Amino acid sequence: DQQVKQNxxxxxxxxxxxxxxxxxxxxxxxxxxxxxxxYPAEGPTFLISISSIKDKNEDGRFTVFLNKSAKHLSLHIVPSQPGDSAVYFCAARSDFGNEKLTFGTGTRLTIIP
Amino acid sequence: SAVISQKPSRDICQRGTSLTIQCQVDSQVTMMFWYRQQPGQSLTLIATANQGSEATYESGFVIDKFPISRPNLTFSTLTVSNLSPEDSSIYLCSVEDPRGSYEQYFGPGTRLTVT
Structure with missing residues (x-):
């Protein structure tokens, strides 16, 4: 049962x-x-987060949008740079989950110079 | 953020043997986590390790297969026992943010190949 999906x-x-x-x-x-x-051969690096009480959080080139009614979030990177080429995972946490993070399957982003 | 190191970074092991992975953190943390990332898959939590208590295992993971030690607030080990090719994965430890946010910080991972 994949509770977090990156299609x-x-x-x-x-x-x-x-x-x-x-x-x-x-x-x-x-x-x-x-x-x-x-990145390959490295552990995941935290980028940005958002609480369910917000619908947007911005940090430099990265913005995360949350649509609770649709159970959907998105990460916007602008402008994209070659160093952004990596696999991106979204993760979710519940207050009732003992700090456990549930991860999506990942999206491999390739920035074309 | 916490700085986390893991040993070994990679290993090739024979079926039926065991591998112990070490995780060292540069600050004291209450909770440490062990994840597995099988090829092409997501990160899956194996267990949560609190110092001074038994690890809490997720569904599908058992202590006999994945014994964990947590002797102090900066160190933990995960052993993968009785290895089979299906155990070939990247194993990652992570820690909660020492400042108390919900972020987790990850080590570089240990790539295990079982032949």
């Missing part, structure tokens, strides 16, 4: 354009969402 396994975007990565979840108890970036 696009891969995405290619031209350098300088906007990258939009999507994530859907099914568990209505999730109240905190995170995005991680992973």
């Amino acid at each position: 696009s396994p891969s995405l290619s975007v031209q350098e300088g354009r906007i990258s939009i990565l999507n994530c859907d979840y099914t568990n209505s108890m999730f109240d905190y969402f995170l995005w991680y970036k992973k």
Whole structure:
């Protein structure tokens, strides 16, 4: 039972354009969402997060949008840079989950120079 | 953020043997987590390790197969026992943010190949 889904396994975007990565979840108890970036042979690196009481959080080139009614969140990267090429995971947390993070399957983002 | 190291970074093991993975953190943390990432898959939580208590295992993971030690607030080990090719994965430890946010910080991972 995949409670967090990233339906696009891969995405290619031209350098300088906007990258939009999507994530859907099914568990209505999730109240905190995170995005991680992973390079090969490295552990995931935290990027940005959002609480369920907000619908947007911005940090530099990264913005996360949350649509609770649709159980959907997205990560926008603008402008996209070659160093953004990586696998991106969304993750969700519930207050009743003992700090456990549930991860999506990941989206491989490739930025084309 | 916490700095986390893991040993070994990779290993190739024979079927039926065991591998112990070490995780060291540069600050004291209450909770440490062990994840598995099978090829092409998501990260799946194996267990949560609190210092001074037994680890809490997720559904599908048992202590006999994945014994965990947590002797102090900066160190933990995960052993993968009686290895089979299906155990070939990346194993990652993570820690909660020492500042108390909901973020988790991950080590670089251990890539295990079982032959």
